[in-house]
Amino acid sequence: MPDLGRVRRAHHDQARGFRALQLRLRVRRGRRHPRRDRSAPGLAAARAREGVPLPRRSLLVVAEGADQKTTSELADAIRHRLFSPLEVKDKLLRVPAVVVSRHHSVVSAGTFSVLSDLRDLCESQSKEGELPVRRAAVGDVAVEENIDPLTGLWRSNEFLRRSNLYCAGAGSQKCCLVKIDIGNMHIFNEWHGQGRGNELLAAVGATLARAERAGNGVAGFWGNDDFTLLCPNEWTLIDDVFLRLCEVIASFDDSVGFTPSLGVYPLEERAEIGIDEYSKATFACTAAKRDYENHVKYFQPVEYARERGEHLLLSKFQYAVTEGRIMFYLQPQVEIETGRIIGAEALARWRHKDGSVTSPGQFMDVLEKSGFVVTLDKAVWRSLMERLRIWMDAGGRTVPVAINLSRVDIASFDVVEYLSSQVEELRIPSELIRVEITESAFAEDEKGVAALVARFHQKGFHVHMDDFGTGRSSLAMLSDVNVDAIKLDRSFLPNGSVNDEKSAGIVRSVASMARTLDVPVIVEGIETEEQEKLVCSVGLGIAQGFKYYRPMPPEDFEALLG
Numbered sequence: 001m002p003d004l005g006r007v008r009r010a011h012h013d014q015a016r017g018f019r020a021l022q023l024r025l026r027v028r029r030g031r032r033h034p035r036r037d038r039s040a041p042g043l044a045a046a047r048a049r050e051g052v053p054l055p056r057r058s059l060l061v062v063a064e065g066a067d068q069k070t071t072s073e074l075a076d077a078i079r080h081r082l083f084s085p086l087e088v089k090d091k092l093l094r095v096p097a098v099v100v101s102r103h104h105s106v107v108s109a110g111t112f113s114v115l116s117d118l119r120d121l122c123e124s125q126s127k128e129g130e131l132p133v134r135r136a137a138v139g140d141v142a143v144e145e146n147i148d149p150l151t152g153l154w155r156s157n158e159f160l161r162r163s164n165l166y167c168a169g170a171g172s173q174k175c176c177l178v179k180i181d182i183g184n185m186h187i188f189n190e191w192h193g194q195g196r197g198n199e200l201l202a203a204v205g206a207t208l209a210r211a212e213r214a215g216n217g218v219a220g221f222w223g224n225d226d227f228t229l230l231c232p233n234e235w236t237l238i239d240d241v242f243l244r245l246c247e248v249i250a251s252f253d254d255s256v257g258f259t260p261s262l263g264v265y266p267l268e269e270r271a272e273i274g275i276d277e278y279s280k281a282t283f284a285c286t287a288a289k290r291d292y293e294n295h296v297k298y299f300q301p302v303e304y305a306r307e308r309g310e311h312l313l314l315s316k317f318q319y320a321v322t323e324g325r326i327m328f329y330l331q332p333q334v335e336i337e338t339g340r341i342i343g344a345e346a347l348a349r350w351r352h353k354d355g356s357v358t359s360p361g362q363f364m365d366v367l368e369k370s371g372f373v374v375t376l377d378k379a380v381w382r383s384l385m386e387r388l389r390i391w392m393d394a395g396g397r398t399v400p401v402a403i404n405l406s407r408v409d410i411a412s413f414d415v416v417e418y419l420s421s422q423v424e425e426l427r428i429p430s431e432l433i434r435v436e437i438t439e440s441a442f443a444e445d446e447k448g449v450a451a452l453v454a455r456f457h458q459k460g461f462h463v464h465m466d467d468f469g470t471g472r473s474s475l476a477m478l479s480d481v482n483v484d485a486i487k488l489d490r491s492f493l494p495n496g497s498v499n500d501e502k503s504a505g506i507v508r509s510v511a512s513m514a515r516t517l518d519v520p521v522i523v524e525g526i527e528t529e530e531q532e533k534l535v536c537s538v539g540l541g542i543a544q545g546f547k548y549y550r551p552m553p554p555e556d557f558e559a560l561l562g
Contacts, residue, residue, distance in 0.1 A: 148221040150198055151205025159220025163230035163273045166218050175217070176233035177273060178241070179263040179281035180208075181289060182249065185225035188258055200252045201225065204260075207248050211241055228278065233266050242296055261288035265299040280304060310366045317350070317363065317372060325351045326379040329551035330401065332560065333522060333544045336536055341561065343434065345402040345544065346384045347551050348376055359551075373408050381422065385433075387554050389426045397561045402434035402464060407441045416455045430460035434484075438466045442481055450481045457482070464522070469506065478517055486514065490525025490545070494534060504534055511538035 146158040154162060167175050182188070182204065189197040201221075208219035208229055217231030231237055245260045252258075263285025265277055280299050288297035320326055326348065333343040350358040367373040381403055391398050409415050423430050435456055442449045442465060453463045462484040469489045478486070488510055494500035507523075514521045523535050526545035535543060552560075 148205070151201055151221040151227075152209055153205045153219045153221040153227070156220060156222050159218060159222075159228060159230075160273055160278075162218045163220075166230055167267065167271070167273065170232070172269075174233040174269070175230060175267045176238070177265045177267060177277050177281045178229040178231060178238060179265075179278070179285040180204075180227040180229065180245065181261045181263075181285050182225040183259050183261060183289065184257045188253060192253065196252070200249065203248050203252070204245060207244050208241070211244075216241075222278075226282075228281070230273070233264075238262065238264060238296060259295055261285050262296040263288055263299070264296065283307065310370075313363060313366055314370055314372060317367065317376075320350055320352075321375055321379055325353075326376060326383075327351055327357075328380045328384055328554065330554055330557040331544060331551040332549040332557065333402075333542060334548050336532060336541050336543050339548070341399060342542070343400045343402065344557060345436070346380060346404075348380045348404075349551075368406060368408055371408055371412065373406050374412050377404070377406065377409055378418075381419065385422055385426045385428050388428050388432060391558060392428075396558065398432060399561065400432050400434050400462070402436050404466065405435050405437050405441075407438070407444070410437075410441065410449070410452065416452065416459060416461075419461065420459045431462065434462045434464055436464045436466040436487065439468050442477065446477055446480065453481055453483060468521075469510065478513070478519065483519065485520040485522055486510075487522045487524050487544075488540075493523070493525055493531045495531075507534060507540075508538050511540050515539070 146155055147153070148155050153159075163177070182200070185197065188200065204227060205219070205221060208227055211217065211229060211231065212219040216237060217229055220228040220230075222228060229241065231241075242260065242262055249258050249260060263281045263283065265281040265284055267273065267277065271277070283304050284297045284299040287300070287303070288295050291297065317326075327350075328346045329349050330344040330346060332341045333345065334341055348360050348364075350363060352358065364373065367376055384401060384403065388398060388401070405415060419433065419435070420430070422428075423433065437449060437453075456463050464485045464487055465478075465481070465483045466487050467489045468486040469492050488507070492503050492506045492510075494503045510521065520542065521540050522542045522544060523540055524544050526532055526535065526543045526547045528547065531545075532543070532547060535541075549560075
């Protein structure tokens with residue numbers, strides 16, 4: 001590979017610079033301002049700083065106020081990043097150059113034009129096994145910390161700064177921020193090796209750099225396999241970038257799983273581009289990754305607001321747990337014939353700082369999706385058992401209490417050992433705890449949940465199948481899992497609709513099946529006399545619902561028991 005430029009290092013007062021330039025930068029002691037030779041290249045430097053374009057084969061990077069160490073670092077950076085790997089149409093390119101100082105905040109239009117022209121002339125001639133050529137470090141701060149050495153693209157902070165400058169000069173043209181993510185990059189690295197993965201990242205960087213050089217915006221790299229492109233908000237342009245990226249990635253591996261995903265966030269006029277805008281583009285990119293048909297997605301404000309709301313809820317939830325504001329209410333279970341309370345179900349509640357209380361329907365779905373339902377359940381279980389211990393110590397009446405076990409709990413930790421350790425620590429008889437597992441959990445993993453039920457039985461716990469009728473239960477499955485009771489879901493009770501006769505038939509069938517298996521049935525959600533009459537007519541005698549009691553604080557439940 002030809003060496004198109006080499007740095008002559010000098011010390012202290014000796015001249016420093018590129019031999020190809022024949023321009024000296026003298027470094028003096030003290031203030032150390034460089035002195036320029038007024039040769040032809042020196043004149044070219046002055047002209048470029050004034051905005052006068054230079055010949056296409058001139059590279060100008062102005063250095064003023066640079067100390068010796070800075071100049072040396074910049075010279076090395078330019079030599080390694082630009083000159084060594086470049087070849088122009090199979091010919092050696094003799095490029096005059098001057099080093100730029102990192103302290104420069106503004107570079108003239110002429111300088112930037114020259115640098116762009118030089119990159120357009122240069123073509124990568126990488127050999128097999130070598131990384132593709134990285135682009136030159138150009139612009140007002142041509143120093144290593146602003147350029148990612150692998151992809152040759154601007155690092156995040158510099159990308160944001162340049163993007164704002166680009167938008168400021170775009171006039172009435174609308175821009176957008178595009179987040180780019182390579183599909184399953186970790187799998188690519190496992191299949192092909194880290195070295196080949198780096199080559200892919202460099203090739204993607206080169207593709208985006210070409211889009212930038214064509215005047216289509218600013219390209220950046222944020223680490224891992226995350227790229228960004230600030231460009232005009234034109235679908236044809238974005239689609240062209242997507243197709244070019246697909247071609248590049250397919251040249252490494254044409255598996256569909258490595259297809260890139262693009263998230264597009266349209267920018268408001270004169271909007272400041274920062275981390276918030278990047279987050280919104282990332283949100284759109286994540287949506288694109290989930291869509292196997294459309295890998296380019298525009299930002300959706302409604303979906304973003306919903307997700308932000310969920311994140312806010314989770315943050316508040318963590319504070320509530322820390323401050324002890326996650327609590328439980330108890331809803332009694334009664335014998336219909338006598339009205340006697342024979343048990344209860346513990347239901348989670350979230351008490352806010354203003355004293356208001358939120359029921360699970362407003363937060364349970366978010367907690368289950370995020371996995372934080374485990375934190376909720378453990379807090380409720382512990383609080384319940386501590387309350388049972390207090391009642392037992394006071395010599396009051398106690399009844400079995402049902403707790404809810406989610407599929408997330410089952411998958412996340414050993415719930416049998418956890419609950420066993422809790423009742424042992426607090427000296428609570430395990431038969432006072434009824435473990436409710438949803439029917440859907442049984443249906444998804446019948447053998448696994450059946451084994452779990454057997455372990456609970458070994459520890460003395462009773463197990464109920466919750467929400468019966470909403471899943472895919474069968475007589476055979478109920479026989480295999482050996483639950484102690486089933487809870488008929490409220491959705492099967494007549495409610496004054498045209499389907500009441502069908503609902504009544506389902507209740508009769510469940511009652512008949514339960515008698516066959518000799519399994520007790522607890523009917524949830526009874527609110528009316530008609531519903532109670534139906535339940536009693538088919539021989540079901542245990543109920544839970546608003547007709548009898550609403551969920552109540554444990555203090556009220558204790559008073560109710562007497």
